[in-house]
Structures are given as C-alpha cells and as structure tokens.
Amino acid sequence: MSADDHFNLEDAYAVSTPEENKALYARWAATYDAEFVTANDYVYPIRVAEKAVEVLGQSPTLEVVDVGCGTGALGSLLSELRPTWEIDGVDISLQMLAVAGTKVRSDGKPVYRDLLDADLTKPIQFAKNHFDLIVSSGVFTHGHLAGRDLLAVSSAARVGGTIVVGINKQHYDNVGFAGHFAEAVSEGQISEPELTEVDIYGPKSPHFGDKGLIAVFTRLDN
Numbered sequence: 001m002s003a004d005d006h007f008n009l010e011d012a013y014a015v016s017t018p019e020e021n022k023a024l025y026a027r028w029a030a031t032y033d034a035e036f037v038t039a040n041d042y043v044y045p046i047r048v049a050e051k052a053v054e055v056l057g058q059s060p061t062l063e064v065v066d067v068g069c070g071t072g073a074l075g076s077l078l079s080e081l082r083p084t085w086e087i088d089g090v091d092i093s094l095q096m097l098a099v100a101g102t103k104v105r106s107d108g109k110p111v112y113r114d115l116l117d118a119d120l121t122k123p124i125q126f127a128k129n130h131f132d133l134i135v136s137s138g139v140f141t142h143g144h145l146a147g148r149d150l151l152a153v154s155s156a157a158r159v160g161g162t163i164v165v166g167i168n169k170q171h172y173d174n175v176g177f178a179g180h181f182a183e184a185v186s187e188g189q190i191s192e193p194e195l196t197e198v199d200i201y202g203p204k205s206p207h208f209g210d211k212g213l214i215a216v217f218t219r220l221d222n
C-alpha cells in the first residue's frame with residue numbers, strides 16, 4: 001500500500017478483509033474525490049444513477065439507500081436527477097462518511113438524509129424490509145463485497161423494492177455471482193437479475209476498458 005496517503009486502484013484491489021478496507025479508506029478519504037474519481041474519469045456512479053432513474057422513472061417519493069456510499073459520488077448524482085428522493089448512505093469507513101456528509105445539492109440541501117456506519121459483510125442491522133431502492137457503485141468488486149453480501153444487503157429493501165447495483169465484471173465471474181443469483185431466484189427471494197454491461201472509467205482513464213455489470217432486480221419475499 002502507498003506510504004504517503006496517495007492511493008490508486010491497485011491499493012483498492014489489494015485489500016481483502018473489512019478491517020483492511022477500513023484502514024485503507026480511513027487514509028484515502030481526503031484525496032479520494034480528486035485522485036480517484038476525477039483523475040480516473042470514474043463514470044460508474046453516473047451509469048448506475050442513470051440506470052436507477054431509467055428503471056424507477058418519475059416516482060415522486062422514494063426512500064433510497066446507497067450501500068458503500070463512500071464520499072458520495074453516486075448519491076450526489078442521483079440527488080440532482082431526483083431531488084425528491086430521500087437518500088441514506090451506509091459505509092464501513094467513518095472518514096468516507098464524513099466526506100459524504102459535506103456534500104450538498106445545487107439547491108443547497110444535503111445529498112444524504114442519514115449516514116450510517118455499518119460493515120455490510122455482517123448481518124444487516126441498519127434496516128430490514130424498508131427501502132424502495134438500493135443503489136451501489138464500486139463496492140461489489142475485488143477485495144470488497146461478494147455475491148452473498150449483495151443478497152444479504154437486499155434484505156434492506158422492502159418486498160417489491162428495486163436493487164440497482166454495479167458489480168465489477170471480473171469479480172462477478174471470479175466469485176460466482178451468477179450462482180448466488182440463480183439460487184436466490186430459485187428460492188423466490190429475488191427476480192431474475194437483468195445485467196447491463198457498462199464502462200467503469202471513461203476514455204481519459206488509464207483503466208479505460210474495465211467493465212461493470214449493473215444488476216437490476218426486485219426483492220420478492222420476506
């Protein structure tokens with residue numbers, strides 16, 4: 001890991017436990033927006049926000065949770081596209097959440113209603129059967145969260161709620177997301193996920209070409 005509090009994608013992919021994630025993002029929070037989001041032309045949150053809006057349309061009042069919200073890249077975009085939606089953020093890193101808490105919309109209101117500190121690899125305590133919509137970008141990736149975590153996180157949605165989540169394409173294959181989805185579909189927990197391939201980074205990025213799959217599905221049971 002970098003010694004001087006400047007981090008990159010290799011550092012992000014080198015972690016493997018929640019404790020290592022916490023330690024990395026505690027030090028990365030201050031520079032993440034400038035040195036990761038902007039410097040890498042990180043377009044993934046835009047693609048996930050656009051997909052959520054495409055799927056949910058003009059629904060006037062939705063309760064949304066951005067899981068692994070980090071510094072608020074996805075929530076900030078979504079709050080501009082749908083200012084009437086109430087967005088909460090959940091993350092394991094207090095330092096990333098502190099940056100997210102500074103984010104305001106163009107109308108001056110905070111991007112996030114509530115920001116919650118939780119380890120999403122543990123049983124989900126922050127909400128059960130509650131949210132109309134779960135969104136996420138950059139969290140279901142190497143060294144971070146896996147397929148079983150996504151299904152556990154889905155329990156924060158109400159029955160009939162929608163999940164719109166980006167999954168790194170290599171990670172999807174490496175850790176067997178398809179098998180977890182097939183089992184959850186066969187048990188009637190979720191609808192068959194629709195997958196859309198998107199770029200994670202724009203053409204100005206050294207990582208241009210890395211792909212994500214945006215999974216869209218509905219929570220079906222209790």
Ligand SMILES: C[S@@+](CC[C@H](N)C(=O)[O-])C[C@H]1O[C@@H](n2cnc3c(N)ncnc32)[C@H](O)[C@@H]1O
Nearest residue numbers: 021025068069070073091092093119120137138
């Ligand atoms: C690459 S960042 C993505 C942040 C933001 N969603 C974005 O797209 O910019 C990954 C985030 O996942 C969070 N994270 C990693 N492991 C976690 C866990 N076990 N529980 C909750 N959040 C976690 C990190 O703290 C970090 O904020």
